[in-house]
Amino acid sequence: MSRLAVSKTYKLYIGGKFVRSESGRAMERLDKQGRFIANSCHASRKDLRDAVKAARNAFDDWRGRTPYNRAQVLYRAAEMLEARYSEFESLLSREAGLGRDAARTEVQAAVDRLVYYCGWADKFGALFGSVNPVSAAYFDFSVPEPMGVVGVVADEGTALIGLVSQVAPVIVSGNACVAVASDKYPLTALEFGEVLATSDLPGGVVNLLTGQKAELVPHMARHMDVNAMDYRDEALDREVIELGTENLKRLRLSQKRPRAWWLSEKAQGPEQIEAFVEIKTVWHPIGV
Amino acid sequence: MARPSLASLLSPGAFDRPVDQVGADERAAKFTKRSIKASAKEQGLRMVVAMTDLTTLEGKDSQGKVRQMCAKAVRPDPNDPTVPSVAAVCVYPALVKTAKQALVGSGVSVASVATSFPSGQTALDERVEEVERAVADGADEIDMVINRRAFMQGAYETVYEEIVAVKRSCGGAHLKTILETGELETYDNVRRASHIAMEAGSDFIKTSTGKVTPAATMPVTLVMLEAIREHYMDTGRRVGMKPAGGIRAAKLALHYLVMVKETLGDDWLTPRLFRFGASTLLNDVLMQLAKQRTGNYQSGDYFTLD
C-alpha cells in the first residue's frame, strides 16, 4: 500500500483560533461521486454566541488600525490565497465539483477581489465623507465609521467568491464579522479561514462558522450585539427582518445572484462598503 | 485695602476659564430677540436715562461745552420733567472743576477719565498723580485705562499692581476700570482682564475708551457680566459694569438691559451697578419716550443738542 496521506481536520475559525464546535457535532462532506472528503464542524448557536463575542472583542482594535494597516492585511490575505492557489483549486473541484478552469477562474477572482477592496481602505473615507458648508460659524464634517459586528451569511451558490466578496467590504472599513458559510461548501470557507489566519488579521475580526444556515441565521438575526447583517439567499428574509428588527439591525437583503454575477465586477464596488458604515456628522464652532 | 494674593487670581473657574467665541456671540444675539413693549419699554427707557454717563471726550472740549452738557444731564428733556437726570457726566480731568460747579446740588456725579487716557502709555506715577488731581478737583468717579502693554506682554501682575495703586489714589471716588476690549480682541483676554481688574478692587469694569473700534459690543459685555457674576459668587462683592462707545440706539440699550437682567438678575438693574457710557444715545431714548407718551414718531428738531 502506498503512503497514507495525513488529511486535514476542518474546524471553525473563532477568535483567531481553529476550534471544534462546542456541540461536538460534525457533518460528513462527500464529493460528487459520494466519496468522503472530510468532516466539517456543525456549529451550534453557542458557537455563534462565541463568535459574536470574539468579533465584539476584536472590533475596537481593528477599527483603530490605520487604513494603511487594514489595506496591507487585506493585501496579505490576497497573497496568501494566491500562494495556496493549488489547494483551493483542488478543493473547489472536489467540494464544489468545479472543473479545472472554473476553479482557477474562481480563485483568481477571489484574489483580485481582495486586492480591489484592499485599495479602498484608505480611500472610501474620502469618498463617503464630506465637509458640509453650513451657513453659520461652524466647521462641519461627516465621516464614515464602521457599524460594529456584522453578520455575513455567505452566498449559497458559490464556495469561495461569494464569501470573499461579502466579507472583504465589511472588514475593510473596520467592522468585525461573523460569517456563516454556505451549507453546501463549508470546507472551502474554512480553508479560507486558514488564509486569513496567516494574513496578520487580528483574531476575531473574521469568524467563520459552518453548519446549517436555517439553524444559525435566526440566532444571528436575533442576537442583540450584532449590528448589521448581509443576507442574500432570500429564503429566510421574513425571519431575518422579524428577528433582526429587535435591535434595529441594518439589514442588507438582496436577491440571489448567479455564480457568473459574483465572478464579475458587478459584485464589487464602494457601495458594498457603504452598506456597512454609519455616517457621523461633527459640528464645531469657528472662533478665537 | 487688603490685597488679595495672586494665587486667588489663578484659581480655575475665574482667571483661566476659556470663553467660546461663537457660543458667546450666539447667547448675546438671543437677548436681542426679547420683545420689550408698552410698560416694560417705558420703564426700561427711564432706567437707561438714569444709567447714562453723559460723555464728552474731545480735544476741543471747553468749559462752555461742558456747562451745556451738564444742563442736559440734569434735565434731559425740558418737555417732560418726569424724565430722570442721568447718572453722571464724564469729562477730561481739566474740566472736572467746571462740571462739578455746574452740577452742584443736582445729584449727578462727575466722572473723569484719567491715567493718560486713552493709551495709558506713561509712567505709573504720572498716571497716579493725574488721578489724585482729578479727585482733588471734585471727581466722584475715576475711569482709568488698564496697562495694555503689560497685559500683552503677559505681565498680569503689573496690570494688577497698577490698578491697586490707582484705586488707592482714588480715595473715596469710585474706580471704573477700562479694559479697552477692542484692543484685547479675544473674549479669553476680556475675561482675564475683567478678573484682574475686579480682584484689584475696581468698583466697575468698563469696556472701552471710545477711541478704539470695536468699542462696546453685546458679547463683550456679556463676557464681562459673566466675570462679574463669577466674582460675586466667589467673593460676595458686587462689581458694576459700564459698556461705553457705540451704543447709540434706544433699542440696543434695552437689549443691554435685558442682558443684565437675565445674567446678573434684579440687583444689577440700578445706576449703582450698571452704566452706559454714551452721548448720542440719550436723545434717541428721549425720542422713544416721547413716542411712548404721544404715539407720534419723533423728529430730532424737538430735542436739545447740548
Add this chain to the structure above:
Amino acid sequence: MSKTKQASGAVRAGNGRPDLAFGAKWEYAPAPESRKLVKIEKEYGHFIGGKFVKPAKGGYFDTIDPSTEERLARVAKGTKEDVDKAVRAARGAFEKHWSKTSPKERGKALYRIARLVQERSRELAVLESIDGGKPIRESRDIDVPLVAQHFFYYAGWADKLAYAFPGRSVRALGVAGQIVPWNFPLLMAAWKIAPALATGNTVVLKPAETTPLTALLLAQIIQDADLPPGVVNIVTGDGSTGAALVSHQGIDKIAFTGSTEVGKLIQRSAKTRHLTLELGGKAANIVFEDAPLDQAVEGIVDAIYFNQGHVCCAGSRLLVQESVHDEVVRKLEHRIQSLRVGDPLDKNTDVGAINSKMQLDKICELVECGVSEGAVLHKGRQPLPSKGYFFPPSYFTGVAQSHRIAQEEIFGPVLSVMTFRTPAEAIEKANNTPYGLSAGVWTDKGSKIFKMLGELRAGVVWANTFNRFDPASPFGGYKESGYGREGGKHGLAPYLEVV
C-alpha cells in the same frame, strides 16, 4: 416628594452664600404675536392629486391648540381607501409627469416652494406655534427659516445628482411614503419632501395626528407653486393611517421620523426594503472641567429645553466632570430662572406648551419615577398658565445610569445630571445606551475633542455646541436611533438606487 426641591429663585441661599435674584424688578410686558395672521378652516380634507378632497370613508378628528386646549379644526382621518387613492395619484404623477420632468425643472419647482415659504413665513410660524405649542421665537427663527433653506438646498441638487455619485448612475425609486412627527411638523415635512422631489420621486406624506395644519398650508403653497398634481399628496390621520401607508404595495420607499417602537413596527411591516428611520435618542452631553462653562451651560439649555425637550436628539443626559459639577449645576439653576414658560405666541416665551395631554402625562410619569428612584428633582418655579399643557424646565441631580430617567427618552424639558471622573468613564457612560442619535462634548482641548468624537457612537456629535441644524449637514442615528441620513449629500442616497 420629600426629595423634591424647588429652584431657589429670588431666595438667598440659606447658608449665607451670595446668590442672584431673578425676580420681577423689570417685568416684560406681554408681547403676543397676532393670531389673526392665519386663517384656519373649520374642516380640512386630504390633499390628493393636487386638490383638497373629502375622506373616502372615515370621518374627521379634532386638532387642538395645546396651550388653550381649544379645538382649532376638524381634520380628515385617512383610511386605507384614502391612502390608496393618494398612492395611485403619486404613482400616476411619477409616471406621467415627474419622471419626465427634466432635473433642471424639478429644481426650479423646489426653488419656487422655498420662495413661497419665505413669503408666507410669518403665517407658517404662527400656525406652527398654535397647532403644536412651540414658542413663536423658535418657529419664527428656527423652524420656518430652515424649511425654506431645506427646499432651497435640495433644489440645487436636482440637476447635479451625477456629481454626488461619481462612477455610478442612479435613478429615483418611485413613490415615497413619508411619516413625520409632531415635534417639528413642518420642518420634518420639508426634510422629507425636499430630497424626495429633488431626486425625482413623488410623495405621500402623513403628518402627525396632533399637528397636521402646517403641512396642509404647505399643500396650498405647493398648489401655488404649480407642481404637477399628485407629485405631493398629504393624507392626514393617526397611527392606523400611517400603518396603511407603510403596508401599501405601491410604496417604493418609506421615510419615517418618530419613536423607536414605531420604527421597529415599520421595519417589520414595510413592503419595501428602502427605509429611512430617524428614531429616538438619549443623548449624552459631556462637560469637561476645562470647558468654556458659561457657553456649556447655554448649550445644556439649548440641548434640553429647546422645543420643550420634544427633540429626538435632545441632550437629555448631562455627564459633567465631578470637579465642576457644583459650579455647572449652580449656573444651570441661575439660567433656568430666566427661561419664560407660557403662551407659545408670546415673543418672549422660551418654553411653550407640551404638545399633547398624552405627552404631558408621560413626562409626569417619568418624573415621578425619577423621584421615587431617589434622584433629586429641581423644578423650575415659573408660574404656569392655568389652561393648556405645560411643564416647567427641570433637572434631576444625583442620577445614576441605572435609573429609568437615565435610560428612557422623557421627550420633555427634563434633564438628568450625572457625573464622571475621566474621559474613559465619560465615553463608557455616553455609549451605554441602545440609542445613538447625537452627543455633545464640551472641552477647550482640541485633541480631546477629536478623541471623544471618534469614540462616541452617535450619528451627530456637537462639540462645544448643541442642537445645530443645517440642510447641508447630514443627520441620523446609530443603533436603535435608526438609519439613513437626512440632509447634505448623504440625504440623497436614500431616495435613489444605483443602476
